Amino acid sequence: MKQWMTGQDGFRNIRSVEAAAPTEGDLKDGEVVVEIGHVSLNYRDIEATQTHLSGQVTEQDLASDLGLPLPGVLTNYRIFPDTGFVAAPSHLSDAEASTLPTAAVTAWMSLNGFQPMGQPIRGMDKVVLLQGTGGVSMTGLQIAKALDLTTIITSSSDEKLKRAKELGADHVINYRTTPDWDKKVLELTHGRGVDVILETGGSQTLWKSFECVAFGGLISAIGYLSGKEDEPEKRWNVSVMALKRNVTLKGILNGPKDRFEEMLAIAYGKDKGIKPVVDRVFDFDQAKEALQYLQSGRHFGKVVVKVA
Ligand SMILES: NC(=O)c1ccc[n+]([C@@H]2O[C@H](COP(=O)([O-])OP(=O)(O)OC[C@H]3O[C@@H](n4cnc5c(N)ncnc54)[C@H](OP(=O)(O)O)[C@@H]3O)[C@@H](O)[C@H]2O)c1
Structure with missing residues (x-):
């Protein structure tokens, strides 16, 4: 072989x-x-x-x-x-x-790891931020739409953002042309911020995520596409940032088999029509x-x- x-x-x-x-x-x-x-x-x-x-x-x-x-x-x-x-x-x-x-199990756990089994986060009043248009984010977008969540997605490419819109993204932001995308997220949510962030960016995005997450919100730390090392001037204290908006920062390491099966039953039924x-x-x-x-x-x- x-x-x-x-x-x-x-x-x-x-x-x-x-x-x-x-x-x-x-x-x-x-x-x-x-x-x-x-x-x-x-x-x-x-x-x-x-x-x-x-x-x-x-x-x-x-x-x-x-x-x-x-x-x-x-x-x-x-x-x-x-x-x-x-x-x-x-x-x-x-x-x-x-x-x-x-990709899908990681996105599912990022949204629902704290939810009781069988009771995923749902509804348009809940807002999710997805970073970039890679595998985890696009899968997260599709799952979020299956759960009727409101979605905001960032990308370096207007062309990719157009495709994300076609897949159901409610709001899109180009993080290259709008480097202060955290402020734009606050503007789009009327100052409230987002309930859950699928944090795939790492060093260049985490601090901005802390600025645009809602009070009591969740930042799911998934990856570090923009690097692992913070710029020296950004070495703020993570506990201060978490306290500022009473935020939970949760590291995600994929997920277990039973949550995979939960995801398939709830979000990937034929009726949901999700095609990865x-x-x-x-x-x-x-x-x-x-x-x-x-x-x-x-x-x-x-x-x-x-x-x-
Ligand atoms: N913890 C876990 O269990 C787990 C599981 C899977 C993946 N991961 C990690 O999660 C991350 C994403 O994985 P993936 O498979 O989705 O990667 P991927 O498909 O390679 O994602 C690439 C995309 O990330 C976006 N990106 C790069 N830098 C960015 C930045 N500064 N801000 C926002 N977006 C940025 C770009 O999107 P645009 O081209 O649209 O700008 C790029 O096309 C990786 O670090 C991976 O190692 C972790």
Whole structure:
């Protein structure tokens, strides 16, 4: 079988190799062999755990992260524990379904991690801010619309914002031409701010998020697309920023299987009509080009590699 290998020395050095396919003799109790069809790429490649079934993620769950520390899934066959599977919605293609475990579950947990199971945040009076038009944000936009939430989305591109509007975004802001986008968010919400922020930006966005979140609101810290290091003059005290508007800052590490199933039941039923936004599907031999394309930031939504 074919598989892509990395020495953890950058994706430019990933290489395609031939390997022996797993046989029945390789299986332990409770394991199954999966023939992989499509793999959706993520900023950190695949972050979904297979062992995190319910409740708070643990150190032990992180030890089963695909891609790091365990090998990734750009391969024809892979053995997994049989406890980690969920049924994909039948109206989605394999490429679309491959976007759900990481991007969609992360967006779902960012919105509903504090909500009781089966009672997601709902209604137009609740406002959500999404940063950029990458995989997590576009999935978050679709889920937020399925829950009738009001949405504001930022992007560096007017063209991408136009597409986000077509997908149902209520308000759009170009963060390049409007660098004080936090003020614009306050203006759009009549000074109240937003209830939930899917904070994917990191160092260049977090402090602005604190300025435009509503009193009592939630900032879900998901990623750091704009970097990890704050500019020196912005080293404000995080507890002061959280106190200012009585805010909760919650780190998100994907989510467990039972919340994945909750999300599928509530937001991905056929009646909701959500079709994950797959920007481009690359062939297996083009995995390196696919990662380069993801890194370029030209994509809108998800980038997928077709394995078989
Ligand atoms: N914690 C978790 O469980 C988890 C799970 C999945 C992903 N993540 C993390 O979440 C982040 C987003 O992942 P992703 O897969 O959605 O990434 P992605 O698809 O690669 O997102 C790329 C997009 O981010 C936007 N962006 C870049 N800099 C920005 C900035 N300063 N402000 C606002 N938007 C900016 C750009 O949108 P425009 O082109 O529209 O400007 C860019 O196209 C990454 O850091 C990833 O590692 C975390």
